[in-house]
Structure formats: structure tokens, C-alpha cells
Amino acid sequence: xxxxxxxxxxxxxxxxxxxxxxxxxxxxxxxxxxxxxxxxxxxxxxxxxxxxxxxxxxxxxxxxxxxxxxxxxxxxxxxxxxxxxxxxxxxxxxxxxxxxxxxxxxxxxxxxxxxxxxxxxxxxxxxxxxxxxxxxxxxxxxxxxxxxxxxxxxxxxxxxxxxxxxxxxxxxxxxxxxxxxxxxxxxxxxxxx
Amino acid sequence: xxxxxxxxxxxxxxxxxxxxxxxxxxxxxxxxxxxxxxxxxxxxxxxxxxxxxxxxxxxxxxxxxxxxxxxxxxxxxxxxxxxxxxxxxxxxxxxxxxxxxxxxxxxxxxxxxxxxxxxxxxxxxxxxxxxxxxxxxxxxxxxxxxxxxxxxxxxxxxxxxxxxxxxxxxxxxxxxxxxxxxxxxxxxxxxxxxxxxxxxxxxxxxxxxxxxxxxxxxxxxxxxxxxxxxxxxxxxxxxxxxxxxxxxxxxxxxxxxxxxxxxxxxxxxxxxxxxxxxxxxxxxxxxxxxxxxxxxxxxxxxxxxxxxxxxxxxxxxxxxxxxxxxxxxxxxxxxxxxxxxxxxxxxxxxxxxxxxxxxxxxxxxxxxxxxxxxxxxxxxxxxxxxxxxxxxxxxxxxxxxxxxxxxxxxxxxxxxxxxxxxxxxxxxxxxxxxxxxxxxxxxxxxxxxxxxxxxxxxxxxxxxxxxxxxxxxxxxxxxxxxxxxxxxxxxxxxxxxxxxxxxxxxxxxxxxxxxxxxx
Numbered sequence: 001x002x003x004x005x006x007x008x009x010x011x012x013x014x015x016x017x018x019x020x021x022x023x024x025x026x027x028x029x030x031x032x033x034x035x036x037x038x039x040x041x042x043x044x045x046x047x048x049x050x051x052x053x054x055x056x057x058x059x060x061x062x063x064x065x066x067x068x069x070x071x072x073x074x075x076x077x078x079x080x081x082x083x084x085x086x087x088x089x090x091x092x093x094x095x096x097x098x099x100x101x102x103x104x105x106x107x108x109x110x111x112x113x114x115x116x117x118x119x120x121x122x123x124x125x126x127x128x129x130x131x132x133x134x135x136x137x138x139x140x141x142x143x144x145x146x147x148x149x150x151x152x153x154x155x156x157x158x159x160x161x162x163x164x165x166x167x168x169x170x171x172x173x174x175x176x177x178x179x180x181x182x183x184x185x186x187x188x189x190x191x192x193x
Numbered sequence: 194x195x196x197x198x199x200x201x202x203x204x205x206x207x208x209x210x211x212x213x214x215x216x217x218x219x220x221x222x223x224x225x226x227x228x229x230x231x232x233x234x235x236x237x238x239x240x241x242x243x244x245x246x247x248x249x250x251x252x253x254x255x256x257x258x259x260x261x262x263x264x265x266x267x268x269x270x271x272x273x274x275x276x277x278x279x280x281x282x283x284x285x286x287x288x289x290x291x292x293x294x295x296x297x298x299x300x301x302x303x304x305x306x307x308x309x310x311x312x313x314x315x316x317x318x319x320x321x322x323x324x325x326x327x328x329x330x331x332x333x334x335x336x337x338x339x340x341x342x343x344x345x346x347x348x349x350x351x352x353x354x355x356x357x358x359x360x361x362x363x364x365x366x367x368x369x370x371x372x373x374x375x376x377x378x379x380x381x382x383x384x385x386x387x388x389x390x391x392x393x394x395x396x397x398x399x400x401x402x403x404x405x406x407x408x409x410x411x412x413x414x415x416x417x418x419x420x421x422x423x424x425x426x427x428x429x430x431x432x433x434x435x436x437x438x439x440x441x442x443x444x445x446x447x448x449x450x451x452x453x454x455x456x457x458x459x460x461x462x463x464x465x466x467x468x469x470x471x472x473x474x475x476x477x478x479x480x481x482x483x484x485x486x487x488x489x490x491x492x493x494x495x496x497x498x499x500x501x502x503x504x505x506x507x508x509x510x511x512x513x514x515x516x517x518x519x520x521x522x523x524x525x526x527x528x529x530x531x532x533x534x535x536x537x538x539x540x541x542x543x544x545x546x547x548x549x550x551x552x553x554x555x556x557x558x559x560x561x562x563x564x565x566x567x568x569x570x571x572x573x574x575x576x577x578x579x580x581x582x583x584x585x586x587x588x589x590x591x592x593x594x595x596x597x598x599x600x601x602x603x604x605x606x607x608x609x610x611x612x613x614x615x616x617x618x619x620x621x622x623x624x625x626x627x628x629x630x631x632x633x634x635x636x637x638x639x640x641x642x643x644x645x646x647x648x649x650x651x652x653x654x655x656x657x658x659x660x661x662x663x664x665x666x667x668x669x670x671x672x673x674x675x676x677x678x679x680x681x682x683x684x685x686x687x688x689x690x691x692x693x694x695x696x697x698x699x700x701x702x703x704x705x706x707x708x709x710x711x712x
Contacts, residue, residue, distance in 0.1 A: 147710065150710050153706060154703060154706045154707060154710070157699050157702055161699050164692055164696045164699065165696065167692055168693060168696065171688060172689060174680060175685050175689070
């Protein structure tokens with residue numbers, strides 16, 4: 001099924017002028033830079049502004065997906081519970097799933113095969129760009145709800161596995177360096193003897 | 194005092210005036226026009242202010258007023274135009290800004306401005322000779338065809354007409370600082386294109402305080418640019434309540450030299466002697482065929498200047514390079530040597546900004562460095578953060594030499610060198626890093642106390658430096674390596690074990706899921 005049928009896709013809030021940090025602002029503005037390479041959202045570092053009245057439908061909800069429509073990686077980040085009042089700034093695209101599990105859709109968009117497919121839909125010469133229309137036309141397989149859940153959970157576990165492996169590797173590296181350094185210097189290691 | 198103009202007001206108006214030229218001509222050129230106009234406006238307003246005062250005192254007695262005004266810092270003469278045939282005077286006006294403003298619709302506006310500047314220079318030869326020589330307000334190449342040129346100049350006059358610079362409204366300091374502000378803004382705007390190594394204010398401040406000028410000192414900057422560092426040094430002395438100092442500068446670039454002269458006048462340093470010359474090849478600050486000597490020599494010379502004249506200078510008539518001739522492709526040690534040779538024996542202090550290569554390069558530079566250290570001249574090496582300058586991102590260092598450490602000097606017994614690694618203290622800015630006052634204070638406190646401080650400062654004996662082959666690279670002396678915390682092997686091993694257990698569990702759950710899913 002087309003993504004457009006499974007979810008609402010809309011452009012982020014178009015701020016007209018340069019964003020100025022307003023310490024009294026009550027709304028976090030999520031920009032491209034607030035999403036890391038692992039597609040995790042870091043809303044705490046986002047700048048804050050006061051949102052014009054009557055724009056509350058732009059506020060993000062848990063389960064929304066934030067799609068990076070520009071640049072080389074077109075990943076998507078999922079909004080988790082407890083993010084607080086926040087809006088997404090254009091040109092990122094907001095995906096609000098209604099007929100599909102957000103976790104599942106997020107995984108699907110970020111999967112390498114889908115990324116390759118998106119690359120084929122990209123336009124633009126200097127900056128690669130994926131339009132809302134193109135994203136809406138993306139074909140998303142829709143297994144049963146239970147399967148979606150399983151897939152999302154398995155994906156989360158695979159993610160966890162990656163994190164654990166990386167952490168173990170770092171610790172092992174530190175341990176080995178320490179032990180080998182001890183072998184090299186009989187006395188405690190000094191950088192500048 | 195409510196009608197006093199603030200520094201901010203003056204800065205903003207002056208910067209707005211630059212919009213007239215922005216995008217039309219290169220900043221390297223239009224800054225000269227703006228700064229000359231600011232200077233003209235200042236001396237015109239000063240004249241008008243004093244004229245009004247005397248008018249109150251002497252009424253309509255123009256003769257007496259005129260005589261009084263002859264004693265002004267700058268004399269504004271009258272311009273007269275005569276009919277070529279009859280010799281009759283067709284127009285006569287005071288050579289000042291206001292006359293030009295009245296004539297802003299004139300078809301030959303550019304020419305008129307040139308004439309006024311010419312007259313002013315002629316009437317104040319001793320002070321202003323050559324200052325306006327580099328600037329042509331009637332230049333088609335710089336300012337465009339007649340119609341465009343006239344429109345631009347009219348705008349320029351209009352902008353400055355709004356700026357009231359009478360002494361009763363603004364102090365000399367404000368105007369001088371506006372001048373510095375514009376030069377600073379131009380340097381960051383123009384970047385490398387302007388070709389000028391503008392020294393950021395905080396670096397000037399640091400350099401001036403390290404050199405520590407005293408009342409009565411002769412202060413010199415042999416690569417003075419627009420003179421900001423000299424003014425900073427002078428203000429160090431003034432802050433101690435003394436105006437007893439003498440300023441000397443040399444600058445090779447003609448239009449920058451003109452700026453330096455105007456800058457001095459605007460800061461009330463009328464006595465400064467600024468020479469237009471190439472310091473290395475033809476030093477102009479000489480007396481009786483010998484180089485002048487100074488109590489304090491400070492500079493931020495161009496980094497690693499290529500083709501500085503190393504070929505011709507071998508037989509230097511002032512014998513400055515007796516420690517060895519610096520390489521032809523890098524002028525750093527030529528400037529350093531010049532500065533040391535022009536500092537007073539047994540008392541002169543030298544502070545100079547250098548690229549790091551100066552600390553460790555070998556060959557001729559290594560030999561000169563070794564000689565300077567062995568003569569016990571080097572007092573301190575201070576490493577600064579990178580990206581402090583608009584023109585280069587490389588980290589720089591400051592070398593402080595003190596000739597009082599020579600044999601017979603007051604600090605003869607001081608035989609060590611202070612190293613400070615201040616490279617990690619800065620505030621990162623958008624395009625440039627900034628030294629805050631707190632960072633300067635830390636450097637200066639450490640410098641004055643001459644104390645070692647873990648990971649910041651180290652006092653190296655001459656033997657230690659000799660052991661390092663006279664290499665002054667700062668990390669050899671100040672160890673800033675943050676050692677990893679001593680790790681608890683057992684705890685780390687336990688942690689790894691725990692994580693591996695977690696990993697096994699995750700993998701097991703994964704297997705189950707996949708099984709349930711039938712894959």
C-alpha cells in the first residue's frame with residue numbers, strides 16, 4: 001500500500017525568518033541537526049521559540065515520524081513519549097501513521113532496501129531532496145498488526161545487540177591498552193617521561 | 194549629558210554609511226574612503242565647534258576668530274576658484290565637510306572632495322603630509338562612471354552629515370574607537386582579500402600587557418598596520434595616569450600607513466611618529482645612522498613572509514642579522530631579530546606574535562633560536578588557541594624577550610623560560626575564536642607570578658631546553674595529556690561479563706521472536 005494511505009504526510013512548520021533562540025519560548029523546534037546518524041532525536045538541544053497562537057495542530061505527538069527529506073541520508077526518527085511541546089521545522093516532513101504501527105513504519109523506512117528505493121525517488125541537483133509526493137507514493141507492505149509488532153520488536157532487539165556489542169568492544173579495547181601499557185612500562189604509565 | 198552620543202550610535206551610523214559602497218567596490222578599497230570621510234567629518238566638526246565658541250566670545254570680529262583658529266590642531270583653509278580669464282573669484286568656501294555637503298549636487302563632486310582634501314593636507318603639511326595621497330574620490334575605476342560616482346558620493350556625504358562629531362557631543366575616544374571598530378569590521382568582512390593582518394583587540398591587549406610599558410617609555414611597533422597595538426600600549430601607560438610616552442611605528446602598505454596616521458590623531462596621539470617603509474629592508478626609525486632603540490617593542494608581523502628581502506639584506510648596514518640570516522622564504526626571524534636589535538640593551542622588552550613553526554623549525558631558524566636562548570633573552574613562550582585571527586586559523590604563540598636578562602641587566606640572574614599553554618582557553622565563536630578577559634587574566638597572572646601550574650604552565654631551565662635541542666614546541670614542556678583514569682581491571686572485567694550476559698539474553702529473545710514469526 002502507498003505510504004500516503006497509511007499515514008498523513010505533511011511539510012514541517014515553515015518558519016519564515018531565521019530561528020532565534022528565545023529562552024522564554026515554550027516550544028522546541030526540531031531541525032535536521034537535532035537528529036543523529038542513528039536516527040535518534042535529541043530534542044533537549046533544540047532551540048526554543050514562542051509558537052504563534054492557533055498553530056497547536058503542528059505540535060508533535062508520540063508516534064510521529066520525522067523524515068529527513070534533504071541530504072544523503074533520508075532516515076526517519078520516531079517521536080517518543082514525554083518529548084514535551086515541540087514542532088518540526090520545514091523542510092523536514094512529518095509522517096503521522098494511522099493505519100500502521102509507527103515502530104514498524106519507522107523500521108521499514110530506515111531499512112537499507114527502502115533507503116535504496118528512496119534514493120531512486122530523489123530529485124534536485126545540488127541538494128538531494130525527496131518530496132512529500134514521492135514519499136507518499138512509497139510502497140509499504142502491510143502485514144498483520146501482530147506481525148508488525150513482532151518485526152518492530154525484533155528490530156529493537158537487533159538495535160540493542162548493536163549497542164551492546166559496541167560497548168563491549170570499547171571496554172575490551174580500554175582493558176587491553178591498559179594491560180599492554182603496563183607491560184611496556186614497569187612503573188605507572190606516563191605520557192611525558 | 195543626555196545628548197552625548199554613545200559609542201554604539203556612532204559605530205552603527207558609520208557602518209551604515211558603508212552600505213553605500215558595499216558590493217560596488219572591494220572592501221579593501223572602500224574602507225579607505227569611509228575612514229577618510231570619518232576623519233574629515235571629525236576635523237570639520239571640531240573646527241565648527243570651536244568656531245562657534247570663539248564667535249560667542251568675539252562676536253563678528255572674524256579677524257580675531259581666525260587668529261584664534263590658527264592654533265587649532267588642524268587648520269582648515271579656504272578654497273578659492275577664479276575665473277581663468279578675468280581672475281575674478283567665482284567661489285570661495287571653507288575646505289571642510291559642510292561645504293562639500295552643501296555642494297553635494299555638484300557635477301564635479303569627486304573632484305571637489307579631492308580639492309578640499311588637497312587644501313587640508315597642504316595647510317597642515319607637518320601633520321598630514323601624504324595622508325590623503327592614496328585616495329582619489331574622482332576615480333572612475335573605483336567609484337564608477339560620473340553619474341554613479343556622484344550618486345554614491347552624495348549618499349556618503351548624506352550618511353556622514355547625520356553623524357554629529359562635535360567635541361561637545363562625543364569624546365575623542367569614541368571617534369577613535371569607531372575608527373578601530375570599522376577597521377576591525379572591515380578586516381573580518383574582507384577576510385584575506387584585504388591582505389591585512391588585523392590583530393584582534395584582545396590579542397593586542399594581551400601583547401601590550403605582557404610588554405608592560407611604563408611611564409617615560411619609548412614604544413615601537415615595526416609592523417604597525419593601522420596602529421591599534423600602539424594605541425593599546427599607550428593606553429596602558431595612560432591608565433596609570435601618565436601621558437609620558439613616545440610612540441613609533443612603521444608600516445609598509447601606503448594606505449594602511451595613512452590610516453595609522455589618522456588613527457593616531459583621532460586617539461589624540463598627535464606626537465606619534467609613523468613611518469612609511471619596509472622595516473626589514475629600509476628601516477626608517479633611525480637616528481644618526483643607527484637604529485633607534487626602544488624600551489618596548491611589540492608587533493604582530495605578517496606570518497612567514499615570503500620574499501622578505503633575504504637576498505639583498507646579507508650585508509645589512511645595521512648589522513641586525515649577526516646571529517644568522519633567516520631563510521629567504523620565511524621572514525619570521527627577520528622580524529624577531531629586528532625587534533630585539535631595536536630594543537634597548539639590558540632593559541628593552543619585546544613581545545611578538547608568531548606562528549608555531551618559529552618554535553621548532555630547524556636550519557638557520559634553529560640556529561638563531563638557539564643563539565637567542567643562549568644569550569638568555571627569551572623570557573616566556575605562550576601558546577594561544579587556533580582561529581583567533583580573521584586571516585588564518587592556525588594556532589599562534591607569543592614570544593616575550595627581555596633584554597634585562599642580558600649580562601649586566603636587572604634580571605641577569607633569571608635563567609629559565611616560562612612556558613604557558615593557553616591553547617585550550619577560549620570562547621568559540623561563529624567564525625573566530627575569542628579570548629575573554631578571564632582568559633587574559635589567567636595568562637597574565639601566571640606570567641607575572643612566574644609559577645608552574647599543572648597542565649598549564651611550566652618553568653624550564655636552560656638545561657632542559659638544551660636537552661630538547663632548543664626546540665620550544667610547547668607540548669614538550671607543558672604536559673596537557675589527560676591520562677585516562679586509572680582503571681579498575683576487575684571492575685571492567687565484571688562489566689564486560691555483565692554486558693555479555695545481556696547480549697546473550699538479547700540474542701536468545703531474538704531467536705525466539707524469529708521462530709514465532711516462522712523465519
